[in-house]
Amino acid sequence: MKLTWLDSNSWLIELAGKRILLDPWLVGSLVFGNLSWLFKGEKNASRPIPEKIDLILLSQGLEDHAHPPTLKQLDRNIPVVASPNAARVVRELGYLQVTALAHGETFTLAHQIEIKAVPGSPIGPQLVENGYLLKDLENGQTIYYEPHGYHSPALKANAPVDVVITPIIDLKIPLLGSVIKGQQSALEVCKWLQPQVIVPTAAGGDITFEGLLMSVLRAEGSVETFRALLAKNHLSTRAIEPKPGEAFEVELEKRAVSL
Template sequence: MYLTWLDSNSWLLEIGNQRILIDPWLVGSLTFSNLDWLFKGSKSQERPIPENIDLILLSQGLEDHAHPPTLKQLDHQIQVVASPNAAKVVQELDYTSVTSLAHGESFTLNNQVEITAFPGSPIGPTLVENGYLLKELASGLTLYYEPHGYHSPQVKQVAPVDVIITPIVDLALPLLGPIIKGTNSALEVAKSLQPQVMLPTAAGGDVTFEGLLMKLLQAAGSAEEFRALLEKNNLKTQVIDPTPGDRFELCLEEHKTLPISG
């Protein structure tokens, strides 16, 4: 299994001989509803569009997960698996193969990787976006991705999970509360799923953020503090703090199939 962090929530995952691009923001700036004064993210360097992508996986329909300028540049023939809200974004861009996954539904990519949708981040009073469990069918290795730290109790049913990508730092707005649930939420999911490796997401990377929202956001936590929490709770999970743009291999202990008796 290989991973490349492409800043913010964007990842390139290589699993089961498949190349999966997760929540890509690769070109241009990041704004919400074109309100630069409220929030704007700018990259110090644009990431090249990865080649030979087998699937685009979108967890949410908001611009920091389904980034319109990036999606416009990607090949519209690439398969897309998305939350129902994100599926609308790519369908409006005329992508030709879009699978909308409701919570509990699964999709199998080229008989190599099974992707199952779980309840993820709440957006407003009624909408709940997706988290995903990806399983390499040949080895049984699994990866769980939820970019805002909202972990459904249903995820416990798939324990143990080998790799978790989720925030480990809290981001909150005064009076409104957490936008991103980091430290405590990440610790609880680590206890539940007993991962071999955890990787933080939703951090900036090589990105500069500005606007009114950035003046109000309150951040708490760090990778070092989270490692100490894991140790305090007798968890052997390794925390990897990736460098943006660097491809790295996760050396995981594969699941051993027990012999069938009788």
């Protein structure tokens, strides 16, 4: 298993010989609803769009997960697996092979990787987007991804999971609460899933953010403080801090393959 963090929520996952592009924002600015005065993200370093992508995987339909300028640059023939909300975005952009997964539904890529949609982040009062469980069907290695730190208790039935990709830093708006749930939420999911490795997503990266929203957002926590939390709770999970744009092999102990 090899992972490459491409800033923000964007990842290249190499699993079972396949290359999965997850929630890609790779070109242009990140703006919500053309309101650049409210929030705007700019990458400090341009990187080439990864080649030979076997699947695009989208957890949400918002711009920081289904980023229209990036999706317009990618080959419309690449298969896409997405939340129903994100599936509408890519279909409108002309993608030809789009599978929308509701919670609990699965998709199998080339008989080698099973992708299961699980409840993820609430977007408004009636919409809950997707998290994902990815499983290498040959060796049983598993990845759980949820980009905002909202973890369904139903995940406990999938334990153990080898790798968790989720925020470990809280982003809060005073008086309103968490936009992204980090430290305690990540600790709870580590207790549930007993992962060998946890890798942070969402916060940080080689990006400059500006706009009114940035003046009120507050970040709390760090990789170091989360490692201390793991130790305090007698968890053997390793917290790995990725470097943007640099691929790394995830070293895992072998676990019995469930049949």
